[in-house]
Structure formats: C-alpha cells, structure tokens
Amino acid sequence: MAEKWKVAAPVVSAQLIEGESLAEAIERALDEDGDLRGMHFTGETLDAMEGGTLDISGCVFERCVFTEMDFKRLSFVDCVFDKCEW
Numbered sequence: 001m002a003e004k005w006k007v008a009a010p011v012v013s014a015q016l017i018e019g020e021s022l023a024e025a026i027e028r029a030l031d032e033d034g035d036l037r038g039m040h041f042t043g044e045t046l047d048a049m050e051g052g053t054l055d056i057s058g059c060v061f062e063r064c065v066f067t068e069m070d071f072k073r074l075s076f077v078d079c080v081f082d083k084c085e086w
Contacts, residue, residue: 010058010078010079010080011058011078012038012058012059012060012078012079012080013038013058015038016038016039016040016058016059016060017038017039017040018039018040020039021041021044022041022044022046022061022064023044023046025039025041026046026049026054027051029054030051030052030054033052035054035055035056035057036054036055036056036057036059037056037057037058037059038057038058038059039059039060040059040060040062041059041060041061041062041064042062042063042064043062043063043064044061044064044065045064045065045067046064046065046066046067046069047067047068048067048068048069048070049069049070049073049074052073053073053074053075054073054074054075055075055077056074056075056076056077056079057076057077057078057079058077058078058079059076059079059080060079060080060082061079061080061081061082061084062082062083062084063082063083063084064081064084064085065084065085066084066085066086067085069086
C-alpha cells in the first residue's frame, strides 16, 4: 500500500522581526556566516545575491520580487511566500 504524503504548514514565529530591508538582511547574514530567521519582508525586490550559501527559515515574504536569483545557494525552510514574483 502506498504511503500518503501530507504537506505540513510552515512553522513561523508569531513575533517576526521587521524593519531591515531584504537586501540588508541577506548581506548581514552572509557577512556573519549566519542564517536568516524569523523575519517579515513586504514589497521588497531582490535582483541578485552575491556570496556564499544562505539558509532562510521561518520568514514571511509578502509581495516580494526575486529576479536573476541563483537559487542553488539558497535554502528556504518553513517560509511563507504571499503574492511573490519569481
């Protein structure tokens, strides 16, 4: 009998950090060899990302635009994308 897979809802904190732009947050995370966690971005545009790999978890992206991105270096876990353009 085949197993049934279920898509689980993302785990996102009720208290997300706002205020920093997406580009600034990514640059800071890459500079600190850290991850991007628990942040909320609205109406941001990210044209490209330079640098190493980045793990992004528990973030919410609303009406964000991602262009010319190399997604081989990005990992999204438990993120919500609402009306975003790829």
